[in-house]
Amino acid sequence: xxxxxxxxxxxxxxxxxxxxxxxxxxxxxxxxxxxxxxxxxxxxxxxxxxxxxxxxxxxxxxxxxxxxxxxxxxxxxxxxxxxxxxxxxxxxxxxxxxxxxxxxxxxxxxxxxxxxxxxxxxxxxxxxxxxxxxxxxxxxxxxxxxxxxxxxxxxxxxxxxxxxxxxxxxxxxxxxxxxxxxxxxxxxxxxxxxxxxxxxxxxxxxxxxxx
Numbered sequence: 001x002x003x004x005x006x007x008x009x010x011x012x013x014x015x016x017x018x019x020x021x022x023x024x025x026x027x028x029x030x031x032x033x034x035x036x037x038x039x040x041x042x043x044x045x046x047x048x049x050x051x052x053x054x055x056x057x058x059x060x061x062x063x064x065x066x067x068x069x070x071x072x073x074x075x076x077x078x079x080x081x082x083x084x085x086x087x088x089x090x091x092x093x094x095x096x097x098x099x100x101x102x103x104x105x106x107x108x109x110x111x112x113x114x115x116x117x118x119x120x121x122x123x124x125x126x127x128x129x130x131x132x133x134x135x136x137x138x139x140x141x142x143x144x145x146x147x148x149x150x151x152x153x154x155x156x157x158x159x160x161x162x163x164x165x166x167x168x169x170x171x172x173x174x175x176x177x178x179x180x181x182x183x184x185x186x187x188x189x190x191x192x193x194x195x196x197x198x199x200x201x202x203x204x205x206x207x208x209x210x211x
Contacts, residue, residue, distance in 0.1 A: 003028050004134075007062035007072035009039050010103065012161035017071070019181055020194045035066040051076060051088055051131035052142055059135040069136035075189065076129050077163045079114070079151060081121040086114070087129075090163070111155060111166055124150040128167065128189040132197050141200050145192030160184060 006017055006029055018029045032039040045057040051074040058072035076090040086093040094101075094109035101109060118124065128147040133140060148170045155165035157177030164176035169187055176184050185191050 002026055003030050003068045005030055005032055005035050005062050005066050005068045005070045007032050007042055007058040007070050009033055009042060010161075013073070016181075016185070016190060017073075017194075019185055020191050024198070029071075030068075032062055035068065036062060037065060046074065049088060051129060051144070052133065054088065055131045055133035055142065056135075056140060059133040059140070063135040069134060071132060071134050073130055073132050073190065073193070075131075075162075077114075077167065078127050078129060079118070080125040081123045082117055086110075107162055111163060114151065114163065114166060115154070118151055124152075126151050126167065128163075130189040130193040132193045134197060134201070136206060139204075139206070141197060141204070141206075143193050143196035143200055145189045145194070145196060147187065147189040147192070 004021075004027055006014055008014065009032055011031075014029065014031050021027050021029055032042060036042075042058050042061060045061050046054045048054050048057065054074035055072045058074075059070045062070035062072065074088065076087045078084045078087050090110070091106065094106065094113040096109065126149060128149070129144065130146075131142060131144045133142045149168050149172075150170075152166050152168055152175055155177070156175045157165050157179070159179060159181070160177040164184075167176050168174065169176065174183075176188070
């Protein structure tokens with residue numbers, strides 16, 4: 001099969017992208033942990049003010065450290081009532097002075113901070129944005145997918161990760177965390193970004209060479 005490295009050490013992301021790429025059975029997604037000598041470095045290149053720059057930085061770093069095509073994403077939640085925050089800073093939104101939080105603790109702290117900032121706000125509209133970058137044989141391809149919705153009053157559901165338990169997609173009664181994997185992947189920002197990326201790959205006539 002043709003290997004693609006996901007430039008992330010987040011097991012939830014790996015699981016979600018692997019499900020999204022099931023429609024492309026000749027592609028095998030592998031984690032950065034499996035091929036990079038120091039995958040922790042990926043967290044340190046995510047220091048830009050745009051999703052695209054962060055995604056490109058991670059894809060390039062992973063591509064330099066391996067010899068496979070590398071896929072990276074940067075995702076944020078943009079809330080109307082907060083002027084588009086937390087946006088590109090979504091993962092590092094909540095800060096606890098003097099402490100480095102685990103991924104689970106960080107997600108919990110982010111959700112609590114978002115709910116506290118949304119107290120009393122009547123406009124609960126928000127959107128998820130995912131930008132993907134693929135680095136393959138020196139070529140960089142990128143694509144963006146968005147999902148409109150609103151912020152729930154309290155967390156609901158135990159599927160998904162990040163802000164999924166607070167996000168209700170437009171036209172749905174459920175949060176993303178109350179949906180099955182198939183329901184979420186049918187409409188998510190990540191699935192839309194993958195579809196756009198794959199159509200760009202096809203347009204360019206790129207074929208993933210077998211290693």
